[in-house]
Amino acid sequence: MAGVHVSTTVNGDPAEFVCDPDEPLLDVLRNRLGLTGAKEGCGTGDCGACSVTVDGELVCSCLVLGAEVEGRKIETIEGMADGDKLHPLQRKFIEHAALQCGICTPGFLIAARALLKKNANPTEEEIRFGLAGNLCRCTGYDKIVRAVQDAAREMRGA
Known part of the structure; x- marks a missing residue:
């Protein structure tokens, strides 16, 4: 299976990665981008542990494919604080x-x-x-x- 090249923005910073076409965004965030805040609780979108926003909309990242975020804006828990100042x-x-x-x-x-x-x-x-x-x-x-x-x-x- 050929990888998909994705350019996106994560927590305000440009990000690029190559992922499998069927790879969940959760796995991309954790395994390819090193953003481990979102957790896999159920893998079916029922628990919300993997919640992130994509273009301002709340989503379960276990249900969104990494390839789907091309050109989109992702926000994770890692981007919530402002430097050392907690939200x-x-x-x-x-x-x-x-x-x-x-x-x-x-x-x-x-x-x-x-x-x-x-x-x-x-x-x-x-x-x-x-x-x-x-x-x-x-x-x-x-x-x-x-x-x-x-x-x-x-x-x-x-």
């Missing part, structure tokens, strides 16, 4: 103890950021709906929801 969502997840084992955390953070980009002042119900594609087996969801609410307030300047 407000990252800080609030720590402050609210909204993480434990860490497998789901990158996916929740990416999903929460995508939600807050579309809705800066979500209700609790909207947060729960926006994060419904992400599963956590450790924390329960209340701490995660509270962390997102607190980060949203901070990001609005409230």
Whole structure:
């Protein structure tokens, strides 16, 4: 099988790679680009551990082919912080103890950021709906929801 050459942008930086035509974006990110934040939890798009954004849309990277991101803009957990300064969502997840084992955390953070980009002042119900594609087996969801609410307030300047 011939490889596919892909030119894209990952976390604001140009990136090029060659992948198999049927290789998931998750594998490209982890194995070819060294971005290991997105995790494989299920491989079927049911858990959200591999969440990234492609052109601003939240996707499960296990369901997107690497070849499909030609010319597109990918954002991963590795690009969330601004240098050494954590994103407000990252800080609030720590402050609210909204993480434990860490497998789901990158996916929740990416999903929460995508939600807050579309809705800066979500209700609790909207947060729960926006994060419904992400599963956590450790924390329960209340701490995660509270962390997102607190980060949203901070990001609005409230």
